[in-house]
Amino acid sequence: xxxxxxxxxxxxxxxxxxxxxxxxxxxxxxxxxxxxxxxxxxxxxxxxxxxxxxxxxxxxxxxxxxxxxxxxxxxxxxxxxxxxxxxxxxxxxxxxxxxxxxxxxxxxxxxxxxxxxxxxxxxxxxxxxxxxxxxxxxxxxxxxxxxxxxxxxxxxxxxxxxxxxxxxxxxxxxxxxxxxxxxxxxxxxxxxxxxxxxxxxxxxxxxxxxxxxxxxxxxxxxxxxxxxxxxxxxxxxxxxxxxxxxxxxxxxxxxxxxxxxxxxxxxxxxxxxxxxxxxxxxxxxxxxxxxxxxxxxxxxxxxxxxxxxxxxxxxxxxxxxxxxxxxxxxxxxxxxxxxxxxxxxxxxxxxxxxxxxxxxxxxxxx
Amino acid sequence: xxxxxxxxxxxxxxxxxxxxxxxxxxxxxxxxxxxxxxxxxxxxxxxxxxxxxxxxxxxxxxxxxxxxxxxxxxxxxxxxxxxxxxxxxxxxxxxxxxxxxxxxxxxxxxxxxxxxxxxxxxxxxxxxxxxxxxxxxxxxxxxxxxxxxxxxxxxxxxxxxxxxxxxxxxxxxxxxxxxxxxxxxxxxxxxxxxxxxxxxxxxxxxxxxxxxxxxxxxxxxxxxxxxxxxxxxxxxxxxxxxxxxxxxxxxxxxxxxxxxxxxxxxxxxxxxxxxxxxxxxxxxxxxxxxxxxxxxxxxxxxxxxxxxxxxxxxxxxxxxxxxxxxxxxxxxxxxxxxxxxxxxxxxxxxxxxxxxxxxxxxxxxx
Numbered sequence: 001x002x003x004x005x006x007x008x009x010x011x012x013x014x015x016x017x018x019x020x021x022x023x024x025x026x027x028x029x030x031x032x033x034x035x036x037x038x039x040x041x042x043x044x045x046x047x048x049x050x051x052x053x054x055x056x057x058x059x060x061x062x063x064x065x066x067x068x069x070x071x072x073x074x075x076x077x078x079x080x081x082x083x084x085x086x087x088x089x090x091x092x093x094x095x096x097x098x099x100x101x102x103x104x105x106x107x108x109x110x111x112x113x114x115x116x117x118x119x120x121x122x123x124x125x126x127x128x129x130x131x132x133x134x135x136x137x138x139x140x141x142x143x144x145x146x147x148x149x150x151x152x153x154x155x156x157x158x159x160x161x162x163x164x165x166x167x168x169x170x171x172x173x174x175x176x177x178x179x180x181x182x183x184x185x186x187x188x189x190x191x192x193x194x195x196x197x198x199x200x201x202x203x204x205x206x207x208x209x210x211x212x213x214x215x216x217x218x219x220x221x222x223x224x225x226x227x228x229x230x231x232x233x234x235x236x237x238x239x240x241x242x243x244x245x246x247x248x249x250x251x252x253x254x255x256x257x258x259x260x261x262x263x264x265x266x267x268x269x270x271x272x273x274x275x276x277x278x279x280x281x282x283x284x285x286x287x288x289x290x291x292x293x294x295x296x297x298x299x300x301x302x303x304x305x306x307x308x309x310x311x312x313x314x315x316x317x318x319x320x321x322x323x324x325x326x327x328x329x330x331x332x333x334x335x336x337x338x339x340x341x342x343x344x345x346x347x348x349x350x351x352x353x354x355x356x357x358x359x360x361x362x363x364x365x366x
Numbered sequence: 367x368x369x370x371x372x373x374x375x376x377x378x379x380x381x382x383x384x385x386x387x388x389x390x391x392x393x394x395x396x397x398x399x400x401x402x403x404x405x406x407x408x409x410x411x412x413x414x415x416x417x418x419x420x421x422x423x424x425x426x427x428x429x430x431x432x433x434x435x436x437x438x439x440x441x442x443x444x445x446x447x448x449x450x451x452x453x454x455x456x457x458x459x460x461x462x463x464x465x466x467x468x469x470x471x472x473x474x475x476x477x478x479x480x481x482x483x484x485x486x487x488x489x490x491x492x493x494x495x496x497x498x499x500x501x502x503x504x505x506x507x508x509x510x511x512x513x514x515x516x517x518x519x520x521x522x523x524x525x526x527x528x529x530x531x532x533x534x535x536x537x538x539x540x541x542x543x544x545x546x547x548x549x550x551x552x553x554x555x556x557x558x559x560x561x562x563x564x565x566x567x568x569x570x571x572x573x574x575x576x577x578x579x580x581x582x583x584x585x586x587x588x589x590x591x592x593x594x595x596x597x598x599x600x601x602x603x604x605x606x607x608x609x610x611x612x613x614x615x616x617x618x619x620x621x622x623x624x625x626x627x628x629x630x631x632x633x634x635x636x637x638x639x640x641x642x643x644x645x646x647x648x649x650x651x652x653x654x655x656x657x658x659x660x661x662x663x664x665x666x667x668x669x670x671x672x673x674x675x676x677x678x679x680x681x682x683x684x685x686x687x688x689x690x691x692x693x694x695x696x697x698x699x700x701x702x703x704x705x706x707x708x709x710x711x712x713x714x715x716x717x718x719x720x721x722x723x724x725x726x727x728x729x730x731x732x
Binding site (some may be wrong): 001002003005006007008009010013014015016017018019022023024027036039041042043044045046048052054055057058059060061062063064065066067091092094095098102103104105106120127130143157158184186187188189213214222226227228230231236240241243244246247248250251252253254255256257258261 | 367368369370371372373374375376381382383384386387389390393402405407408409410411412416417420421423424425426427428429430431432433434436457458460461464468469470471472485486493523524528550552554555579580588592594595596597606607609610612613616617618619620621622623624627665681718
């Protein structure tokens with residue numbers, strides 16, 4: 001019998017994945033990683049109060065989550081001093097980026113991002129037939145002026161910018177971003193991915209302006225809050241824009257347990273501060289290990305450090321491969337000329353010791 | 367500045383939600399429900415072993431879930447005696463239905479379902495511009511021949527059928543469904559939603575045939591397994607069809623904790639059997655309460671009982687409203703002539719006592 005036919009668009013899509021999971025690599029190697037420093041997760045984990053909240057919520061786990069995520073949005077509104085109508089909760093920033101692509105992108109629509117920026121955003125844009133226009137990094141930073149110019153030139157509907165940036169760890173200050181926002185072409189939405197904002201200096205985060213329909217801010221509980229395993233994030237924006245997600249989203253997609261855990265995480269800002277300190281210390285440790293091995297750590301406002309290995313992409317790829325062989329999970333999600341770098345997530349003292357031991361061997365083996 | 371413009375399709379979509387959550391109703395009422403019997407959740411909860419697995423997994427909660435859900439798919443493959451390549455794990459059946467609509471539906475494409483069947487499926491189809499063609503129920507059952515005839519007439523790309531059916535609780539046996547599958551028009555995919563299959567008689571579930579590209583089977587951990595609060599489900603189908611989800615899905619959308627919980631739930635089939643017994647007993651109790659009040663319980667192969675109130679939709683709506691006023695959460699997701707019914711999920715002894723107390727009052731108050 002005739003097989004069901006995919007849409008024209010789906011037929012053009014490659015069977016690609018934005019990221020191979022470390023578990024896949026572990027299965028291929030036949031053993032686990034010693035240190036998991038490749039996905040910018042928070043090895044410091046969530047607050048003990050979160051684990052307690054999860055225990056308490058477990059007896060309610062038979063119930064669907066509140067599709068409005070009312071309590072969490074209410075708490076977030078207070079936390080950010082905005083209203084609930086400016087907040088949408090979703091299945092991580094990844095899930096929300098997918099919804100944004102669906103809301104705005106028809107086949108052929110232009111979208112602007114940096115060359116080497118977040119692959120999952122590109123995946124979602126291509127999944128809706130968007131045409132990606134990539135702007136090179138400028139001195140290892142995303143280039144606000146270049147992005148704006150490209151958006152104006154191509155009539156882009158979306159610009160993606162992560163601040164602080166992944167994978168470079170670099171950042172712009174609020175003033176630079178506010179100038180960029182002023183220059184946004186009409187009809188263009190700036191997706192400001194602030195997954196790492198919790199780790200950044202305060203002056204890297206522009207004040208929230210929920211009256212501006214041309215900017216949406218993306219936040220997550222997967223990074224500094226340590227809840228990647230529950231996959232919950234949120235977006236902040238103008239109320240009409242936020243309301244539009246309700247036309248397409250999976251309303252019951254965020255479970256009751258993730259909502260309860262996120263609420264508890266948000267409530268323990270003292271723990272978050274402590275994690276931020278530990279991240280800062282680990283950034284220093286990674287930087288020192290890099291320098292001891294003749295490599296150049298780049299400044300970072302995130303929970304990882306990007307290390308310039310000083311040579312070309314082949315060299316950096318070899319460093320990563322040799323680290324992985326020694327059980328250190330790291331990644332190299334860069335394109336040239338940033339592919340001279342490797343990216344190392346912050347870790348515990350044990351993780352740092354393992355990395356310190358493995359890096360010189362990885363370099364020697366080349 | 368000019369506001370960003372949604373796609374032409376999104377501009378046509380209503381700001382609707384498939385279901386209002388009970389939490390929304392509780393906030394409107396200003397108090398909680400005494401008995402939560404409206405969303406076909408499993409009040410019996412998950413296995414104690416699942417709660418233990420969640421506790422154990424909590425220390426890993428800082429890690430993203432395996433995007434391949436390898437361990438869970440491996441266990442499901444053994445459980446169903448199929449291969450992993452025939453299984454995709456997703457954010458509940460709702461999430462997977464959304465992906466199916468996206469894979470197959472372009473604006474204007476025909477889709478066939480029953481009039482009064484699952485609103486969330488309709489929501490997803492409309493969200494991709496599909497044209498819904500609805501076939502009336504036949505003797506309170508979904509009508510396989512009617513669905514096939516409508517699909518042939520409209521050139522439908524998808525047919526949706528839930529077996530056992532929600533909201534009627536009725537079911538067809540495997541033979542009837544196999545005959546329906548034989549008659550599927552070329553190029554048409556049958557989405558067989560088996561969310562309630564765990565509660566059904568064995569002869570209501572056709573053997574799995576993963577060689578057939580025209581049928582996909584939807585299963586969930588949200589019903590009898592008691593894990594609605596973690597939102598995890600899966601689909602079983604022909605390998606190429608299953609692989610196609612990888613072109614569009616949110617690869618890291620299902621967290622580590624839901625995967626661990628589902629694995630533990632699957633592993634405790636003795637507990638599942640026990641829940642199924644308790645569901646059967648509760649169905650009998652609901653039926654008896656209905657009869658004591660002069661109403662007609664319909665046969666059910668699910669974790670709820672649909673009760674024929676014997677009059678019209680206004681009457682049944684009043685019964686529901688009067689139950690809700692007394693703190694009993696029930697729903698009435700029916701269209702005429704099935705809107706003479708109300709739907710009551712199985713519950714604990716306390717839930718049943720609350721329902722038994724409230725129903726006669728609800729009827730008197732009309």
